[in-house]
Amino acid sequence: MPDSMSEQLQQDMECEGLLECFHGLKQLDRDVFQALVSTDEPLTVDEVADAVDRERSTAYRAVQRLLQSGFIQKEQVNYDQGGYYHVYKPTDPDKIADDMQRMLNDWYAKMGQLIQEFETKYEGTDVAASSAES
Numbered sequence: 539m540p541d542s543m544s545e546q547l548q549q550d551m552e553c554e555g556l557l558e559c560f561h562g563l564k565q566l567d568r569d570v571f572q573a574l575v576s577t578d579e580p581l582t583v584d585e586v587a588d589a590v591d592r593e594r595s596t597a598y599r600a601v602q603r604l605l606q607s608g609f610i611q612k613e614q615v616n617y618d619q620g621g622y623y624h625v626y627k628p629t630d631p632d633k634i635a636d637d638m639q640r641m642l643n644d645w646y647a648k649m650g651q652l653i654q655e656f657e658t659k660y661e662g663t664d665v666a667a668s669s670a671e672s
Contacts, residue, residue, distance in 0.1 A: 563603055566590065570600040571609055571628065580613060580625035601626055608637055 573589035574581060581589065587597035604610040604626075611629050616622045 563607065563609075564600070566592065566596070567600045567603050570597060571604055574604075574610055574626060574628045580627040582623060582625055586626065609634060 569590045570586055573586055577589075583598050583601055584594055586601060587594045590597060590600075592600075601610065605612060609629055610626050612624050612626055614622050615625055
């Protein structure tokens, strides 16, 4: 991932890159998300691990990161004789997009505030005077 905003704007980005951009998710997280999107049925962690060819514990950590970021949902399935297990499925894309739009709007407002603070702090200083003479 590029370090500066100008580098980010020059980079070709795919929509899946938003997982990394907005939430700092890793390639494995993207692979797990893709595995869940590619199936019609919710998957267990074991099924996710098989789909991405990783150990169960590694897949579980990726699932937890996706859960925490809101990209997937967890459901409990109960056995008839007692007990339960969890399955995971992708969150509705509209909800994910709305959440990312809200986060982007918050970021934009924060950057606008910081730019205003910068302008206020350095307005009328020698820096402004010397650049006006150039």
